[in-house]
Amino acid sequence: MSLYLLGSVIFATAYYAIAVLSVTAGLDNFGIPLLIFLVDLIAGGEGNRLVSGGFNVRWSNPYYYISSIHQGNVFIVSAVAAGLLIVSYIVLLKKGYRNNDQNRRIEQEVWFKNRS
Numbered sequence: 001m002s003l004y005l006l007g008s009v010i011f012a013t014a015y016y017a018i019a020v021l022s023v024t025a026g027l028d029n030f031g032i033p034l035l036i037f038l039v040d041l042i043a044g045g046e047g048n049r050l051v052s053g054g055f056n057v058r059w060s061n062p063y064y065y066i067s068s069i070h071q072g073n074v075f076i077v078s079a080v081a082a083g084l085l086i087v088s089y090i091v092l093l094k095k096g097y098r099n100n101d102q103n104r105r106i107e108q109e110v111w112f113k114n115r116s
Contacts, residue, residue: 007071010081014068017084024091037069044070 015033022032044067064072071077 006074006078010071010074010078011068013085014077014081017081017088020088020092021084024088024095040067040069043067044072 015037018036019029019033023029043063044061046061046063064070065076066072066080068077068081
């Protein structure tokens with residue numbers, strides 16, 4: 001698998017997780033991920049990329065390493081994207097169970113009211 005395909009999968013995974021978290025929180029499914037996309041684009045591109053002092057070459061922007069757009073380090077970005085996906089899955093499951101419990105209670109109340 002090429003590095004470009006891996007970068008695309010990482011980007012799609014991160015923004016899918018952000019969209020799921022946004023929808024689970026009751027927010028917009030397009031506007032909030034777009035806003036986070038723009039913040040990620042700006043925050044990852046801030047500052048000088050290379051700061052050299054002799055043979056010691058380093059990146060001056062630490063967010064560049066975890067940005068899903070710029071992808072300074074593929075391994076760190078993939079771990080962050082996977083972590084976001086796992087968190088969004090857990091939050092979605094908990095909200096789904098909570099809604100199912102509420103719906104079940106409402107159905108039981110309606111059933112008891114109709115019975116009497």
